[in-house]
Amino acid sequence: xxxxxxxxxxxxxxxxxxxxxxxxxxxxxxxxxxxxxxxxxxxxxxxxxxxxxxxxxxxxxxxxxxxxxxxxxxxxxxxxxxxxxxxxxxxxxxxxxxxxxxxxxxxxxxxxxxxxxxxxxxxxxxxxxxxxxxxxxxxxxxxxxxxxxxxxxxxxxxxxxxxxxxxxxxxxxxxxxxxxxxxxxxxxxxxxxxxxxxxxxxxxxxxxxxxxxxxxxxxxxxxxxxxxxxxxxxxxxxxxxxxxxxxxxxxxxxxxxxxxxxxxxxxxxxxxxxxxxxxxxxxxxxxxxxxxxxxxxxxxxxxxxxxxxxxxxxxxxxxxxxxxxxxxxxxxxxxxxxxxxxxxxxxxxxxxxxxxxxxxxxxxxxxxxxxxxxxxxxxxxxxxxxxxxxxxxxxxxxxxxxxxxxxxxxxxxx
Ligand code: GLV
Ligand code: MN
Ligand code: MN
Ligand code: MN
Numbered sequence: 001x002x003x004x005x006x007x008x009x010x011x012x013x014x015x016x017x018x019x020x021x022x023x024x025x026x027x028x029x030x031x032x033x034x035x036x037x038x039x040x041x042x043x044x045x046x047x048x049x050x051x052x053x054x055x056x057x058x059x060x061x062x063x064x065x066x067x068x069x070x071x072x073x074x075x076x077x078x079x080x081x082x083x084x085x086x087x088x089x090x091x092x093x094x095x096x097x098x099x100x101x102x103x104x105x106x107x108x109x110x111x112x113x114x115x116x117x118x119x120x121x122x123x124x125x126x127x128x129x130x131x132x133x134x135x136x137x138x139x140x141x142x143x144x145x146x147x148x149x150x151x152x153x154x155x156x157x158x159x160x161x162x163x164x165x166x167x168x169x170x171x172x173x174x175x176x177x178x179x180x181x182x183x184x185x186x187x188x189x190x191x192x193x194x195x196x197x198x199x200x201x202x203x204x205x206x207x208x209x210x211x212x213x214x215x216x217x218x219x220x221x222x223x224x225x226x227x228x229x230x231x232x233x234x235x236x237x238x239x240x241x242x243x244x245x246x247x248x249x250x251x252x253x254x255x256x257x258x259x260x261x262x263x264x265x266x267x268x269x270x271x272x273x274x275x276x277x278x279x280x281x282x283x284x285x286x287x288x289x290x291x292x293x294x295x296x297x298x299x300x301x302x303x304x305x306x307x308x309x310x311x312x313x314x315x316x317x318x319x320x321x322x323x324x325x326x327x328x329x330x331x332x333x334x335x336x337x338x339x340x341x342x343x344x345x346x347x348x349x350x351x352x353x354x355x356x357x358x359x360x361x362x363x364x365x366x367x368x369x370x371x372x373x374x375x376x377x378x379x380x381x382x383x384x385x386x387x388x389x390x391x392x393x394x395x396x397x398x399x400x401x402x403x404x405x406x407x408x409x410x411x412x413x414x
Contacts, residue, residue, distance in 0.1 A: 005106075005113035007405055009398035012105045016397065019045065019085070019101060020093040029388020030093055034086035034128035034139075035063070035167035040174045042085040046125060047175055049104065053111055058181045062143035063171045065178070067123040069107045076119035077186035079411055080371070081106060081404060083194060084129035084140075084363065091130070092390020094380065094397070099193040100125050102401035109405055117412050119188060126363045127168075133158045134167075135219060136327035141363035145370050147184035189338065189411050190367035193376045193404045195392055197360045199383030207399045208353035209377030210342040212334060215294040217361045218303055219327035221286060222249075222310050226319040228275065228283040240318045242285040243273060249306075249313040249321075250287070257302055264302060265292035265359070288326075294357060296330050332365050338374025338411075345406025351399050360385075376403050 022042045023032030032038035043065050050057055050067040058066040068078065083099025103123040110117060126144075131137020134156040143149045154165035172180075196202075201209050226240035250268060257266040267290040273282040289306055293299040307323050314321035339355065346353035356377065367373040378400035381391040 002115055003113045005109040005115050005405060005409070007105055007109055007398060007401045008112075009394065009401070011108070012101060012397060012401055013394055015049075015101045015104065016093060016097060019097050023087065025090065025388055027090075027388040029390065030087045030091045030097075031089055032085065032087045032091070033089060033133040034130060035133070035164070035171050039086050040171055043125065043171070043175060046085070046100070046104070047178060053108060055107060057175075057178045059172060059175060059178050060144070060181055060183045062140045062149055062183060063127045063168050064140040064144055065125045065175070066181070067104065067107060069110060069117070069121050071117045071120040073119060077188045078120035078122040079117075079408060080122050080124055080187045080190045080367070081192070081408060082124035082126065083192050084126045086128055086130050088130055088132050088386045090388050092385055092387060094195045094390055094392045095197065095385050096129060096194075098195055098378075098392065098397055098400065102193045102397070102404050105401050106405045106408055115414070117414065119412065121408060121412070127171075129363055131219075131327060134164045138329075138361065138363050138366055141366040144184050145366040149183070184370070187367070187371040189371050190364060190373040191338070191341075191376070191404060191407050191411065192362060192364045192373075193378070193400045194362060195380040195385060195390070196356070196377040196383065197380060197385035200356055201354070201377060201379035202381070202383060204354065206352050206354045207378060207396055208342070208346040208351050208403050209356045210339050210346070210353050211358050211375035211377055212339055212355040213294070214332050214358040214361055214365050215292050216296055216299045216331040217327065217329045218291045218299055218325065220289040220291070220303065220306060221324045221326050222246075222289060222306070223284060223286040223322045223324075224310065224314050224319050225284050226281070226317060229281040231279040231281060234281060239281055241281045242314070242317065242319045243282055245313040245317040245319045245321070246271070246285040246287060248316070249310045252309050252313070253289070253306060257305065261293075261298065263294055264298065266290070266302065292359065294331050299331075329361055329365055332368055334364070334368065334374050335372040338372050341407045341410040342374055342376050342403060344410055345403045349399070349402045349406055351403065374407070376400055376407065
């Protein structure tokens with residue numbers, strides 16, 4: 001009789017430690033930003049592990065990396081499981097890595113048990129989920145869902161000046177033995193394990209979140225322009241200072257948007273003055289605005305408020321303001337059958353679960369455009385993420401992988 005497939009927690013924890021060493025920061029976090037040498041090293045390690053188990057490997061033009069364990073009917077679209085290996089500049093050890101390595105653990109558990117699945121099961125490590133080095137985030141999954149890479153994405157520049165198109169080509173070339181496949185091959189369903197990145201599960205002492213929806217995100221880039229001038233000689237009446245305009249706009253947004261709407265999130269994580277000289281009034285100030293809301297109408301209303309406030313503040317300083325949309329994701333509700341598969345798998349494993357809405361965006365958002373998609377969350381310490389201190393108790397990593405395996409078996413009808 002074929003033994004039932006089971007997760008081996010120690011193996012998963014060892015793998016998490018091995019990947020956390022790639023790009024490890026002095027504070028114990030990870031800096032493995034998209035399409036850097038570190039990202040390439042993590043992909044190479046995953047490819048080595050996959051080859052050692054005899055799994056097939058593929059990559060597509062967006063450098064999404066697939067690990068395939070063949071099924072009884074190789075012609076059926078695979079069940080896809082995975083997450084991402086790129087991190088924030090001061091990221092944690094689990095954001096993305098947990099879902100990717102638990103997906104690998106799932107493939108290994110099926111292999112250890114010698115279980116024949118009716119269709120192939122594939123792991124995917126999506127490219128540039130984070131979006132912190134290159135906008136937009138979820139580049140790989142967006143390209144996969146669209147079946148193409150938008151030409152303007154290839155022109156995106158990192159803060160270090162690197163161009164996405166070149167970094168993508170170098171990343172693909174770093175795994176020359178991995179076969180290429182077209183972008184957007186058909187998928188039966190997509191399941192992703194991730195840390196919650198918020199405090200709900202921990203606070204309620206529930207090990208498994210069955211993610212019912214993801215709130216919407218919009219990223220804006222605001223550019224205010226005035227005139228460069230001498231810091232020591234230029235009186236107030238002669239200044240066209242975009243820094244004054246930016247500060248006024250940001251003060252308004254930060255003191256109004258979230259206090260007036262508890263469901264809203266507004267974050268300015270990046271600001272830049274040019275030419276960036278201590279003794280010159282800047283010619284240009286640009287900043288990012290990350291807006292989140294579960295309601296599409298409110299998301300649009302907050303974007304409109306950002307536009308109005310920036311224009312008014314700039315005009316008051318005789319400056320100009322431009323607002324460009326860098327990333328736009330409407331809120332999404334996951335398919336009921338996928339939420340149920342997660343709940344059933346948790347119940348069968350004797351793990352409590354609750355439904356919750358994701359505050360963070362994920363690649364599953366885009367997969368939901370082409371296949372039923374679902375997500376499993378596990379608690380992280382103090383809800384902290386996008387921070388080097390991010391931490392997950394080993395029992396929760398194991399619980400998440402167990403539910404990923406159970407959910408996959410549900411979806412495979414096993
Ligand atoms: C993804 O990392 C997000 O910012 O939600
Ligand atoms: Mn993530
Ligand atoms: Mn993240
Ligand atoms: Mn994310």
